[in-house]
Amino acid sequence: MLNPNNDIYDAVIIGAGISGLVCGCYLAKAGMKVLIAEQHHKPGGYCTSFTRKGFTFDAAADCFGAYREDGITRKICKDFEIDKKLNIIRPDPSVIIITPDYKVYFWNDLEKTIKELQIIFPEEDNNIKRFFSFVFNSDPNSFSRIRSRTFKELLDQYFTNDKLKAILSFPLLAIGGLPPSMMSAFMGVKLFSEFLLDGGYQPKGGMQALPDALAERFKEFGGELRLSCLVKKIRIKDNKITGVVFEKGSFIPSKYVISNCDARQTFLKLLGKDKIKEDFYLKIKDMTPSISNFVLYLGIDEYFKPLQNPGSALFFSPHYDLDKAYQAAQKGDIEGYGGYALRIYHDKSTISAIIPAPYKNKKYWTNNKHKFLESFIDRIEKYSIPDLSKHIIHKEAATPYTLYRYTLNHKGASYGWAGTLSQLAVPDFRKPSFIQGFYLTGHWTTLGTGISGVVYVGHDTAKKILRKEKLSYKIN
C-alpha cells in the first residue's frame, strides 16, 4: 500500500538523468508520490545542451537510438505523449565511417546499407547479410547465447576481412569506449543495433529537449523535481530503505530509493561501506569504469562546401588497429588514437567532435586542455574540414574532469562500468538483494549502452516497483 502520510514519499530518485526521469514518470503516472533530486541545475545528466554566443551545443550525448516502431525509446515517448512535441529528426545517412581505403554509409534504409557494404566487400557478401540479420533479429533470447564472447570473437565468427571488422567496430570504440577485443559481444551487438542500425535521432533544437520534456511530464503527473539538490546519504534500517538525507541536513523519508547516479558513490558514500557485504565491497573496488571523453565544441561562421551531411555522425580513423588506438586513448595520446567522431549539426554552423580520453585531475587538464583542443582542431582540419580554423567563431571543450564536475560520474566515465565480459550483468548492481526497497537505474547497472540502454533500465525499474506495489502500469 502507498503511504497516506503526506510527508513521506513513496519513492525518491537520486539523479535526473534520462533513466531517473523515465522511471519517475512511470511511477508518478501510476499514482506514486515521487521526488527526483538532481545535484545539477538542469535535468538530463549526460543528455544536456548549453548555449554560447548563440550556438547551442549538446554537452555529451548527441543522439539516441531504438526509435523504430518497436524501439524502447519510441515506446516511452509515446507512453508519455512527448513524441510529437519533440520534433524528432533523423539524418540520412545517420552514420558515415571513413578510413584511408573506404567510406561506408549507414542509411535509414537498412537494405541499402547492406547492399552498399556488399559491393565494397564482395567476398563477404553473404557474411554481411548473415551478420546484419543476426544483429537485427528481434527474438528476445537470441543475444543471450553470446554472453561469454567478446565482440571480436563474434565478428571473427562471421567475417574474414580484418579491415571490414575494424570498420564495423570503430564506431563502437568511439561510442562504447572499448575495442572489440575487450567489449562483450552482447554490448557490441546492442550498440550496433541501437546506434548504427536504428540510431542518430535528435530532437530539433538540441538534446536538452528530451530531459526537459520528460521533466515537464513528470511534474504534470504530480512528481516533484528538485534541482541543485545534492543527496548526501541513503538511510536504511534493518536492511530496509527508510529515506535520504540532503546536503543541507534534512531527512526525507521514503519507501523506495532509486539511484540514478554513480554506483561507487551510491554504495560507498551515500549508503556507506559498513552497510554492504565484504565481498560486494571488494567487487566494487575491483570494477573498472568506462573511459571518459574529450569533447570539442565549435561555432563556425558560415556553411562552407566541405561540410556535407549535416546531422550525420562521421567516424574517421586513419588506421585499423583499434587495440593500439584504445591504448593510446588511455594515455591521452591524441595522435596515437588517430581518429575521432565528428558531427556537423543541422544548423550547419555548430560542430562537435569527441575522442576517448583518460581521467586526470583538475590541474592536469587546466595545463593541458588548450594544447589538446588545438591539436584536435588541427587533426580535423587535416583529415575532414580544410581551413576549419579560419572559420571558428567560438571554441571550447569539455575534458574528462569537466564531465565529472557536472555529473559526478566516477572519473568522468562516459558509459558507466566498462562493457567488458566480466562486468556484464553483475548481480546486485540493478537491484541490490541485500536491501529492501533499493534499486539502481541508468548506465551504472552494468548495462551501459547509451540512451536507449538507460531508457530500457528506467522503464524496467519502474515496472518492477509497480509490480511490487500492485499498481497498474499505466500508459497514455
Place this chain on the structure above:
Amino acid sequence: MSDNVENEIISIIADVSGFDEEEIKPDTNLQNELEIDSIKAIEITVAIEKKFKVSVRDEDVPKILTLSDAVNLVNQLLNQKGRDA
C-alpha cells in the same frame, strides 16, 4: 538439496524479473509469463553462476525456458562438480 536449489533460483528470478516468488511455478514460462528478455536471461545466468559457483555453457542459456529447466541444469552442474572434485 534440490529444494534449496529451487528456492535459491526462485529468489534470483524474482529479483531479476520483479515478479513475486509465489508467482514463479516450476512450469512458468520465463519469457512469456515473466518477461525475461535476453538481458534478464543473462542476469539470471550470471547470478546462478555466482550463487552456485558453477559455469553455464552459452548454448544452454536459451534452453532455460522454465524454472524447472533452470533447477535441472543447476543440479546437473552441481552433480558434475561433485564428481569432478
